[in-house]
Amino acid sequence: MTLEEYERHLVGQLCWRCHQATHQNSARQRQCPSCRAKWSYHRRKTEWELLRAFALSTTAHHAARVVRCSYPTAYAAYTRFRLTLQAMTDEEKRPLLGALERDESYFGGKRKGKRGRGAGGKVPVFGILERAGRVYTVAVPNCSKETLMAKIQAATVKGSVFYTDEFASYNDVQSHGKHVPINHQETFGVGAAHINGIEGFWSYAKRLYRHVHGVEPGNFPLYLAEYEFRYNHRGEHLMTLLYNRLIRAAAPTQTQP
Ligand SMILES: [Zn+2]
Structure with missing residues (x-):
């Protein structure tokens, strides 16, 4: 039609x-x-x-x-x-595999000054990007090792290659797959060792979220699912x-x- x-x-x-x-x-x-x-x-x-x-x-x-x-x-x-x-996003979800980029980011919050990890009023979001395919995101209560590992095990196939930032939460991921931590200073722009894909998604989603005002904390996953769907179907x-x-x-x- x-x-x-x-x-x-x-x-x-x-x-x-x-x-x-x-x-x-x-x-x-x-x-x-x-x-x-x-x-x-x-x-x-x-x-x-x-x-x-x-x-x-x-x-x-x-x-x-x-x-x-x-x-x-x-x-x-x-x-x-x-x-x-x-x-539609929920229906499309399937375990991710292969070369995966994993990262966390923080959305929203009005407080100026303190930015990034642990900043007040922000929603922590965990994301995995499959290089050959789609992005998976979930709002998490915190970024502790236990929280993130549970999401990783639920969302990915064992034996995948995980490109990550060098945060402590990722250190014991070896039990689930190969872990390639990225040092931004040393490996910038070198070969496959990057997380540019997931960082691209963060800036895409935040550009959209910046225009939205006054989202109830409980409604945030609705917006996140929208950005995930838009990104996965951007063509x-x-x-x-x-x-x-x-x-x-x-x-x-x-x-x-
Ligand atoms: Zn009719």
Whole structure:
């Protein structure tokens, strides 16, 4: 299905449930002549425009102004999109293997001065990047050896090669695979001994997160899953992926070929 067809679905020229062409009943209310499904034209059109704004990494605040809807409407739609991406991220997860880059980073926090490890108000995030494939991220309560090892064992295949920073938490990873610690000064830019991939992901995710204000601590994993999905599908059309999924969720009676 093309995006033009998607748009016809969403603005109500095609029935969102049975995909038959519909006629206009009124400016507000549409009803499908075949399956009698009803929907509001304006609500669907607003949602379509919010979806486009979300795909372009616009904030909910900015999207509300551009689409001319209330902020709660935009925020509710954005939350729905993020929950969808989180579900898709969870479904895609599989053990990582081969050459892996592992690193930790800290998101958010308003306190100035103290930066990096142990800085106040920041969320520690643990990440693994598979050189040949995707990135895996998880928000962690702390970066202790036990916490990180549990995540590593759950997310990776034993016997992989782990490129890491030279932090103590990684020292006993030898039981799970080959460990290659990187000394930034000595090995900068030398061969395969780098963690440029995962560092690239951190800067990508933080660039997006910088524009988001006032995330509840409990909601942070939702944002993280969004960045992980966006990064893992960065060569693809996010709007198509997301809309495909939303149409399926909205029309559970429709069987996919
Ligand atoms: Zn219909």
